[in-house]
Amino acid sequence: MSDIAMLGDGQWQWSGWLTAKGRVIALFAVLRHSAERLDLIVLDADAAALAASLKRYVFRSKVSIEVRSDASATGRFAAPSAAQGATAAIDASGIELDLGSPAGPRTLALREADSGVADDPDAQLRWRAFDIAHGLPRLSEDQREQWTPQQLSLERLHAFSVAKGCYPGQEIVARTHFLGQAKRGLAVLRGAPDAAPGEDVRAGEQALGKVVSVAGDRVLAVLPLERPDAPLQVGGIDVVDTALLDGLAR
Secondary structure: OHHHHOOOOOEEEEEEEEEEOEEEEEEEEEEEEEEEEEEEEEEEOOOOHHHHHOOOOOOOOOOOHHHHHHHOEEEEOOOHHHHHHOEOOOEOEEEEEEOOOOEEEEEEEEEOOOOOOOOOOHHHHHHHHHHHHOOOOOHHHHOOOOOOOOOHHHHOOOOOOOOOOOOHHHHHHHHHOOOOOOOEEEEEEEEEOOOOOOOOOEEOOOOEEEEEEEEEEEEEEEEOOOOOOOEEOOOOEEEEEEOOOOOOOO
């Protein structure tokens, strides 16, 4: 749903794959190695299912789509050694992406599979909380095919295009944009550690929106852009509406 023709060699951007009705199936980063190779770095969706969906659109072009099984992703809360902003570092050892922001440095590295790298649940939770704070949704299975790019405020990440050629859901995305029909967007709420995706966000007895992603006590929810100035609750617990952080956009 983004315009990859705008990428130069070694550059990346956020993007996604939509249903015909313009609902987000998967979010990923697109990295252009060269005119002959693009990598999709998938956040939460089933990579094999996504590859199978994309293959249905390969007709006469000499295109090969495959899921890599020889690489692992590792992250660290430190500045990249070489990557910067939208420019990745690509060498014989693998790929490095700058996923930080003014709120703090962060690096994602894609290297050959290494069984010696141990999972760190606390660090993974902190990573997801960083994503949520910056408005990068982490979509569980039950939240896929539920939301349009505008409802997920993905214009903040420059993750979709309304000007490029046709893609599944493009007509609905463009119509919503040009007719000014986007009425909902993301909000970050804090204070509900037991919230779950799909749960209602309420103002008193009124259900205003839904929880999309959760990390610790931080909640990413779709809410009306214009809503009453009233206390919000998730699961009967008062939550605080906090500002989305900027700087993760590429």
